[in-house]
Amino acid sequence: MDDLVLRSLTRSFPSGGGVFDISLTVQSGEFLVLLGPSGCGKTTLLRLIAGLEFPDSGEIQIGEANEASNKTHRESIAMVFQNFALYPHMTLFQNIAFPLKLRHVAREETERRVKESAAKAGLTVDLKRFPRELSGGERQRVALARALVREPEIILMDEALASLDAQLRASLRLELKEFQRRTGRTFVYVTHDQVEALALADRLVVMRKGRVEQVGGPQEIFDCPQSEFVGTFVGNPPMNVFLAEKASTSGSLTVNGVDFKIKPPEGSPAEIRVGIRPNDLSTEEGQGRGSIEVVVGSVEFSGATYIVYAKLGDSPICTELPRRVEVGARLKLFFDTARVHLFDPSTGKRLEPA
Secondary structure (H helix, E strand, C coil): CEEEEEEEEEEECCCCCEEEEEEEEEECCCEEEEECCCCCCHHHHHHHHHCCCCCCEEEEEECCEECCCHHHHHHCEEEECCCCCCCCCCCHHHHHHHHHHHCCCCHHHHHHHHHHHHHHCCCCCCCCCCHHHCCHHHHHHHHHHHHHCCCCCEEEEECCCCCCCHHHHHHHHHHHHHHHHHHCCEEEEEECCHHHHHHHCCEEEEEECCEEEEEECHHHHHHCCCEHHHHHHCCCCCCEEEEEEECCCCCCEEECCEECCCCCCCCCCCEEEEEECHHHCECCCCCCCEEEEEEEEEEEECCCCEEEEEEECCEEEEEEECCCCCCCCEEEEEECHHHCEEECCCCCEEECCC
């Protein structure tokens, strides 16, 4: 069943920002992540879904009701903000119960729902305490419990883990995903952190300049980006991209005079953007694999691997290797030509190899 349908949604601002002609369908029980750089329209889109902003054109449909029914729209949705938006003068119980107080829910029912929501959110502290007495992770759980107490169909989260340290963020990611699976709630989650996006999403929506660049599963978007922007934005370290030319003799693509042994598509332009992910480059030789020779410029230790920054002729290139190499060394790298990505330099759109 579709929990949320957006049709040709547009909201523009005098500054030139906003979202433009966005159409999306979110399935019931799905964890949908909106991913993109700052200013791409992620939060604007979330606020439109929440009813905090109103579109210039287009339609939002939630379940069987559309946005014309404002009460149904707001009752179906809860939102968790980046700063948690907790009331400092209220106890945790009062913070969580606040949405029910506004709806004049009976005291006994309020107590039951607050306790249930706190348990679902993994909140184990005394609810008589105040937000200032809690850690960042505990405050995040209070904000989630306050969203849950209304028993919404859809939970919206705007950079909800961004203010936490890396270790706590990783821990809460696991808890959040497990919670979503357990409760079957529909989540729409905004982030610019691709690690977070790839870990949480059932489906990813990659946005750029107020428009949707690509929608798909995390693996699909990583393995088959439909534009150069998606290819370079999703993945860490970022995808290597080179401007390649067709060799006059072999007809294959060359970069700085190095033959990549890849045939360009029929009718493609004379120059093509070629992308190779750092983890697709290795020192392991194999049959049918392409090879390039690079000069190592610097090396970073990431904990599990070494990030090697080198030069292919005049072009910078990055690879991820299991062992350390010396700065200044000449290194032969191999790659599977089937894992190479081709993009049209004028449109940035993906081209399929011949």
